[in-house]
Amino acid sequence: MKIIVPMAGRGSRLRPHSLTVPKPLIPVAGQPIVHRLVKDIAKVLKQPIEEIAFVLGDPAWFGDDVVSSLENLAKSLGAKASIYRQDLPLGTGHAIMCAKPSLSGPAVIAYADTLIRAEFDLDSVADSVIWTKQVKNPEAYGVVKLNASQEIVELVEKPKNFVSDQAVIGIYYFKDVAVLKGKLQEILDENVMNGGEYQINDGIKRMMADGKVFKTGTVDEWMDCGNKEITIETNQRMLGFLNADSEEQLVASSVKLENSKIIEPCFIGENVVLKNTTVGPFVSIGNDSIIENTTIKNSLIQTNTSIKNADLDNAMIGNHVKYDGNFKAVSIGDYSVLE
Numbered sequence: 001m002k003i004i005v006p007m008a009g010r011g012s013r014l015r016p017h018s019l020t021v022p023k024p025l026i027p028v029a030g031q032p033i034v035h036r037l038v039k040d041i042a043k044v045l046k047q048p049i050e051e052i053a054f055v056l057g058d059p060a061w062f063g064d065d066v067v068s069s070l071e072n073l074a075k076s077l078g079a080k081a082s083i084y085r086q087d088l089p090l091g092t093g094h095a096i097m098c099a100k101p102s103l104s105g106p107a108v109i110a111y112a113d114t115l116i117r118a119e120f121d122l123d124s125v126a127d128s129v130i131w132t133k134q135v136k137n138p139e140a141y142g143v144v145k146l147n148a149s150q151e152i153v154e155l156v157e158k159p160k161n162f163v164s165d166q167a168v169i170g171i172y173y174f175k176d177v178a179v180l181k182g183k184l185q186e187i188l189d190e191n192v193m194n195g196g197e198y199q200i201n202d203g204i205k206r207m208m209a210d211g212k213v214f215k216t217g218t219v220d221e222w223m224d225c226g227n228k229e230i231t232i233e234t235n236q237r238m239l240g241f242l243n244a245d246s247e248e249q250l251v252a253s254s255v256k257l258e259n260s261k262i263i264e265p266c267f268i269g270e271n272v273v274l275k276n277t278t279v280g281p282f283v284s285i286g287n288d289s290i291i292e293n294t295t296i297k298n299s300l301i302q303t304n305t306s307i308k309n310a311d312l313d314n315a316m317i318g319n320h321v322k323y324d325g326n327f328k329a330v331s332i333g334d335y336s337v338l339e
C-alpha cells in the first residue's frame with residue numbers, strides 16, 4: 001500500500017500563519033496536520049505502508065527542514081519517503097501526476113489539510129473508494145451520486161439541486177492507482193482543464209465511464225484546517241478525541257506550573273512555563289513557550305512564544321511571538337512583537 005499526499009499549496013486562507021510555515025506543517029493538538037493525517041490513515045488501513053509520496057511546492061518554501069520532517073514521518077511508519085515537486089499550481093490532477101513514478105499498485109490519495117476519525121475495512125470488490133461525510137449543506141461541497149447498488153455514478157460539484165448529502169472529503173483509495181494515472185495522462189495530453197486546472201475528478205469520471213466500480217467509505221469525523229477559525233475548531237475537536245483515547249501524553253512532564261491551572265483537555269509542550277495563568281479547556285501550547293498572568297481557552301499557541309497579561313479566547317498565535325495585550329481572538333503570525 002502507498003499513500004500519495006499532494007501538499008504544494010501555499011495555504012493563503014490561513015495567513016499570516018502560513019506565511020512562514022507551509023499549512024500542512026502547522027501543528028494541531030501538538031502535531032503537524034500532515035503528520036496526523038498520514039498516521040491516522042495508516043492506522044485505519046491496518047496494513048503495511050510501503051511508500052509515502054509527498055508532492056511539495058517550491059523548494060524555497062518547502063525546504064530541507066520540511067523534507068526532513070516528512071522523511072522522518074515515513075520512517076516512523078516503516079515506509080519509504082518519495083519527494084516530488086509541483087512547480088506550478090495547475091490543480092489536483094496535475095499534482096498527483098507529479099508523483100508519476102509512484103503511481104502503481106494499491107494506493108490512498110489524501111489532501112494534506114484534512115483530518116479524520118474513522119474505522120473501516122476496504123471494499124474488496126471496488127476498484128476505488130471515495131471517502132465521504134454526511135453534511136447538512138451539500139450545496140457547499142462536492143458530493144457523490146449513488147445508484148441502487150450504492151455505487152458512485154457521478155461526482156457533482158456544489159449542486160444547486162439536491163443530489164446527495166455525502167460530501168467528498170479529499171481521501172481516495174485505488175486498487176491500482178496506475179489506472180487513474182492513465183486517465184490523468186489523457187487529461188494532460190488533451191489539455192482538459194476546469195477553472196484553469198487539471199482536476200482529479202476528470203480522471204475519475206473517465207474511470208467510471210470505463211465501468212470501474214466506485215464505492216463510498218464513510219468517516220466518523222471530518223476536520224478541516226482551511227482558515228483560522230476552522231483550525232481552532234479542529235484543534236478543539238482533536239484534543240477531545242485524544243483525551244478520550246488516552247493514546248498520547250498531552251501535557252509534557254517538563255511543564256512548569258507556578259500558581260497556575262490547566263483545565264483539560266489541553267496539549268502543553270516541552271519546557272513550557274505557566275505563571276499565574278489558567279489554560280484551558282481546548283488549548284495547545286508549543287514547546288519552550290512562557291505564559292504569564294494570562295487566561296487562555298480554545299486557542300492555538302505555537303513554540304518559543306511569550307505571552308503576558310492577556311485574556312485569550314479563539315486565538316491563534318505563531319512561533320517566536322511576544323504578545324502583551326488584552327485582545328481576545330487575535331491572529332498573530334510568526335516573529336511578531338505586540339507589547
